[in-house]
Amino acid sequence: MTTTPLTVAVLGPGGVGGLIGGLLARDGHRVICLAGERTAAALARDGLHVRSGQFGEFTARVEAATELREPVDAAFVTVKETALAAALDRMPPQALGTGIVVPLLNGLDHMALLREHYPAGRVVAGTIRVEATRTAPGRIEHTSPFATIELAAPVEEFAEQLRRTGLDVTLREDETAMLWSKLSFLAPFALLTTRHADGIGAVRTEHRGELLAVLDEIAAVTKAVGAPADARTLLASFDRIPGAMKSSMQRDVEAGRPTELDAIGGAVLRAAAAHSVPTPTITRLVRELS
Structure with a gap:
């Protein structure tokens, strides 16, 4: 080496x-x-x-x-x-x-x-x-x-x-599996922390039902594109990370900078549309953050 x-x-x-x-x-x-x-x-x-x-x-x-x-x-x-x-x-x-x-x-x-x-x-x-x-x-x-x-x-x-x-x-x-492994975590993290202007700890306690709905939707999209995904495994990851963690999208909003909403949420919605996967919660979050 x-x-x-x-x-x-x-x-x-x-x-x-x-x-x-x-x-x-x-x-x-x-x-x-x-x-x-x-x-x-x-x-x-x-x-x-x-x-x-x-x-x-x-x-x-x-x-x-x-x-x-x-x-x-x-x-x-x-x-x-x-x-x-x-x-x-x-x-x-x-x-x-x-x-x-x-x-x-x-x-x-x-x-x-x-x-x-x-x-x-x-x-x-x-x-x-x-x-x-x-x-x-x-x-x-x-x-x-x-x-x-x-x-x-x-x-x-x-x-x-x-x-x-x-x-x-x-x-x-597997490049596709790798990229979607990150996006299936990042999209819920970014969309929910930014929408509620709080760390992931508050999201997973005060908005847990919404978190569960987003994880079900992102897991369905991830499977549709041919990558492995499981909503329960994703939830376990969210429950392990430090509660004060913020997403980069949330920090961008706080600083008045342009956000990566299209690169993150938009990418999920485009894949969902291409594979006819319903994503009502993610669609609403992207609309509310636009």
């Missing part, structure tokens, strides 16, 4: 990208953060400062630019789905070289866009489960007791390099 340091680009060094970039840089890898001029200047000057109950508090030196200008071994795409199309200008396909592209975005539709923009075989589907927030350029708060990445490709050496940083990394064979 190689231990040669990687050169990794991070397109969008926010909560997720900043955490990954900081961990990789701390472990000795070369990290190039791609961002707007103000953020890039702050990162080049001050580095990435991460505060995490799991990984500790540290500052890691990184490089920063507004556009990728050299080949890399891998490029994480960690912008919000709402900013993806514009952000790709910062990472031209010809500059990427033979590196892999690893999107860690919410939803499903980004995969087709990225495989049109970059060589399709180099785009490795990925998911991450984490609560991490950028509080200022280069300052990352990691508040969940986990940071779990799944990758749907035979990239064992790359996965092992990520594990060495402390990240929990699993390789999956």
